[in-house]
Amino acid sequence: MQLPEDQNGPHLNGKHLRPESLMMSYGYNPEWSEMAVKAPIYQTSTFVFKNAEEGKAFFELAYGLREKHAEEQLGLIYSRLNNPDLEILENRLRFWDGADEAAVFASGMAAISTTLLALLKPGDLILHSEPIYGGSDYYIKNILPKFGVKSMGFRANTPIEEVEQMLEASGMADKLAMVYLETPANPTNHLVDIEACAAMARKHSTSDKKVVVAVDNTFLGPVFSHPLKHGADLVLYSATKYIGGHSDLIAGACAGPADLMKQIKGMRTFMGSMASPWTGWMLMRSLETLKIRMECQARGAEVVAEYLKEHPKVDQIYFLGYLQDNPQQQAIYDKQCKAAGSMISFDIKGGEKEAFTFLNNLKLIKLAVSLGGTESLAEHPASMTHSDICLADRAVMGIGEGMIRISVGVEHPEDIISDIAQALEKVAVPVEAEV
Numbered sequence: 001m002q003l004p005e006d007q008n009g010p011h012l013n014g015k016h017l018r019p020e021s022l023m024m025s026y027g028y029n030p031e032w033s034e035m036a037v038k039a040p041i042y043q044t045s046t047f048v049f050k051n052a053e054e055g056k057a058f059f060e061l062a063y064g065l066r067e068k069h070a071e072e073q074l075g076l077i078y079s080r081l082n083n084p085d086l087e088i089l090e091n092r093l094r095f096w097d098g099a100d101e102a103a104v105f106a107s108g109m110a111a112i113s114t115t116l117l118a119l120l121k122p123g124d125l126i127l128h129s130e131p132i133y134g135g136s137d138y139y140i141k142n143i144l145p146k147f148g149v150k151s152m153g154f155r156a157n158t159p160i161e162e163v164e165q166m167l168e169a170s171g172m173a174d175k176l177a178m179v180y181l182e183t184p185a186n187p188t189n190h191l192v193d194i195e196a197c198a199a200m201a202r203k204h205s206t207s208d209k210k211v212v213v214a215v216d217n218t219f220l221g222p223v224f225s226h227p228l229k230h231g232a233d234l235v236l237y238s239a240t241k242y243i244g245g246h247s248d249l250i251a252g253a254c255a256g257p258a259d260l261m262k263q264i265k266g267m268r269t270f271m272g273s274m275a276s277p278w279t280g281w282m283l284m285r286s287l288e289t290l291k292i293r294m295e296c297q298a299r300g301a302e303v304v305a306e307y308l309k310e311h312p313k314v315d316q317i318y319f320l321g322y323l324q325d326n327p328q329q330q331a332i333y334d335k336q337c338k339a340a341g342s343m344i345s346f347d348i349k350g351g352e353k354e355a356f357t358f359l360n361n362l363k364l365i366k367l368a369v370s371l372g373g374t375e376s377l378a379e380h381p382a383s384m385t386h387s388d389i390c391l392a393d394r395a396v397m398g399i400g401e402g403m404i405r406i407s408v409g410v411e412h413p414e415d416i417i418s419d420i421a422q423a424l425e426k427v428a429v430p431v432e433a434e435v
Contacts, residue, residue, distance in 0.1 A: 108238025152172070214234040240252070247373035
C-alpha cells in the first residue's frame with residue numbers, strides 16, 4: 001500500500017516521514033517490476049509509446065509546446081530526457097533539502113556548468129566566494145567569460161558589508177545575476193553567511209530579474225547543512241562525494257524550486273549532461289546509508305582533529321569544530337550547520353617538501369583526490385585540486401604549500417590516527433619552522 005502524501009511528502013499517523021526513511025522505497029512501486037523490492041536498472045535508451053497520440057502528447061510537454069493538464073505527467077520518451085531510475089532518485093534526493101525538484105547529472109562539474117549556463121547570459125555578473133573547488137574556479141574565471149559572463153570573487157570570511165562595497169565600487173552592481181557560494185569552502189573550511197548573501201541578492205533583484213543564490217554544499221552534504229532553508233535558491237552537489245559515498249561513481253546534483261529547475265533540466269536535456277541509469281541506481285543504493293555514513297565519519301573526524309590540533313608538527317588546523325577563536329565564523333556555524341562534518345585541512349610546519357613526505361608515508365589513508373567516501377583520503381591542494389589557481393590567489397585564499405586536506409572515512413579513528421602519527425614521524429621539520 002502507498003503511504004498518504006501531501007505537498008510536503010508522505011506522512012504516517014499525522015507525521016511526515018524523515019528523509020532517511022524515504023530513501024528506502026519512495027517513488028517506486030514493486031508492481032512495476034515483478035514485485036521486486038528494489039527498483040531495477042532501466043538500462044534502455046528509448047521507451048515504446050502505446051500509440052502515436054501518446055508520443056505526440058509526451059513531446060508536447062517535453063518541449064513546452066503546451067501546459068500540462070490536471071494530473072497529467074510527462075511520460076517516458078528517451079533516457080536523455082527522462083529515465084525511471086533518475087526520476088525515482090530525484091524524487092528521493094529532493095527531500096534532504098526540502099526542495100520542489102532535484103536533477104542528477106553525469107558529474108559535479110556537469111551540474112555546476114549546466115546550472116550556470118541555464119541561468120546566466122552575456123553581460124551578466126556572477127559574484128562568488130573564494131576559495132572554491134579548483135574546477136569551479138577555472139570554469140567561472142576562464143570558461144564563462146567566453147560566453148560574455150563576468151565574475152567577481154570575495155573571500156569566504158569577508159563581512160557582507162565589505163562585499164556590498166566591493167560590488168558597488170565595481171560599477172557592475174546592476175549586472176549582478178547570481179551569487180555563487182561554496183560553504184564550507186574547499187579546502188579551508190571557511191563559512192559564508194548564506195542568509196546575508198540572500199538578503200544582498202534580494203536587494204539587487206528587480207521585477208524583471210531575480211538574482212539567484214546558488215550554494216555548493218558538497219562539504220557538509222545534504223545531512224549537515226540545508227542552504228535552501230537559509231535563503232538560497234539552489235543547492236549543488238558533487239554527488240560523487242558523500243551522496244555516492246563509496247568512491248565508485250561520478251555524479252552531480254542540483255535541487256531547488258520548480259521554476260528554476262525547469263530551466264536547468266531543459267538545459268540538461270540539450271547538453272546531454274544527465275547521469276546514466278546505472279549511476280542513478282547506484283546513487284539510490286547510496287542514499288539508503290547516507291546519514292549513518294556521514295554521522296560515523298563526523299564522529300571520527302572529531303577524534304582525528306583533536307589529535308592533529310595538539311601535534312607539534314602541525315602549524316594550524318582548519319576544522320569546523322574549532323571556531324571558538326573566530327566569533328564571526330562561529331556565529332555562522334551555529335546558524336547554518338548541524339555538525340562539523342568530516343573534512344579536515346591542516347598546515348604542516350615547513351612547506352611542500354614536508355607535506356609530500358607526510359603524504360608519501362601514509363599506509364592506511366589513501367593518497368588521492370576526492371572526498372566523502374568510506375575510505376579516508378589525503379591530498380595536497382596547492383599542487384593537486386587547486387593547482388590551476390595562480391600562486392598569488394592561492395596565497396590570498398590561505399592555500400599554502402604546507403596545507404594537507406584529509407577526508408575522514410569510516411575506519412576506526414584510532415587507526416587513522418596511528419597512520420597519521422607514523423607518517424608525521426617521518427617528517428623532518430625545518431629549524432626555522434620550529435621557532
